[in-house]
Amino acid sequence: MALASNSHRATIESKISYQHGWKESFSVIVGSDEVRTGKPSPDIFLEAAKRLNMEPSSSLVIEDSVIGVVAGKAAGMEVVAVPSLPKQTHRYIAADEVINSLLDLRPEKWGLPPFQDWIEGTLPSEPWYIGGPVVKGLGRGSKVLGIPTANLSTEGYSDVLSEHPSGVYFGWAGLSTRGVYKMVMSIGWNPYFDNAEKTIEPWLLHEFDEDFYDEELHLVIVGYIRPEANFPSLETLIAKIHEDRKVAERALDLPLYSKYRDDPYLKITSSKGQ
């Protein structure tokens, strides 16, 4: 695995020195000062392949920039693009695949060994925490989909939300006066509805007799299921969300995930996450 950047070698080294284990993860590092021309020229990638002793045609480039995609294709390599800005997919048409985040990278699609951390359709993560009073959403969940989502305000969560890509996640939900429930949620712009704002939409996997707007809801998010997607019809969107529910329900019984049911954050009644 090589790191091939348009930055100068010294800048790359200095930058990654702050990330534990990154330097050791790459057997080759190439900066733009080590070749004649930087991206979009293919030189950096060709040099990286040469030092790895690999054929360009059997190399896979993972890129976040448009000029990097162009450089990778010019080098005769396969290119997966991970755009650094959402809703910019159209600028990356030259790539062989555009994914929303590195969570969606599937090495086996490219003849590489698969990641080993996926388990029963889910990708475990360190738990992360959000909470607050249940707010009014766009009034669509129950009415249009038959799937109520207890929306949380995104205000005050810009750090957590920028750390975690949009997508479908699952975990545990605590309602201060009611209990702890399994939960599956979408975070993002809901491509089917093409929302202008990012929303947090947790579906609590329990039948309630009444609404619980303004009640304190705390979430412990323990894993990832899939990127948000668009769908050809409302029926196919609904079917997919029910599939997500089954994946989450089953996964949350695994010890790996069920242990977080007892997380004290689910019982605390303050209004700030951690």
Ligand code: ADP
């Ligand atoms: P909104 O657009 O205001 O979020 P929804 O149609 O999505 O409206 O309904 C969400 C509301 O339904 C929640 O705020 C909550 O009060 C209630 N509700 C009832 N059952 C559930 C459930 N199982 N999961 C989430 N919310 C539920």
Ligand code: RBF
């Ligand atoms: N909306 C989408 O447009 N695309 C999705 O892939 C998607 N996945 C969802 C997954 C789950 C588990 C839930 C609860 C909702 C999902 N929705 C998705 C969001 C749904 O559109 C949202 O709840 C409604 O817009 C109601 O506000």
Ligand code: MG
């Ligand atoms: Mg809702």
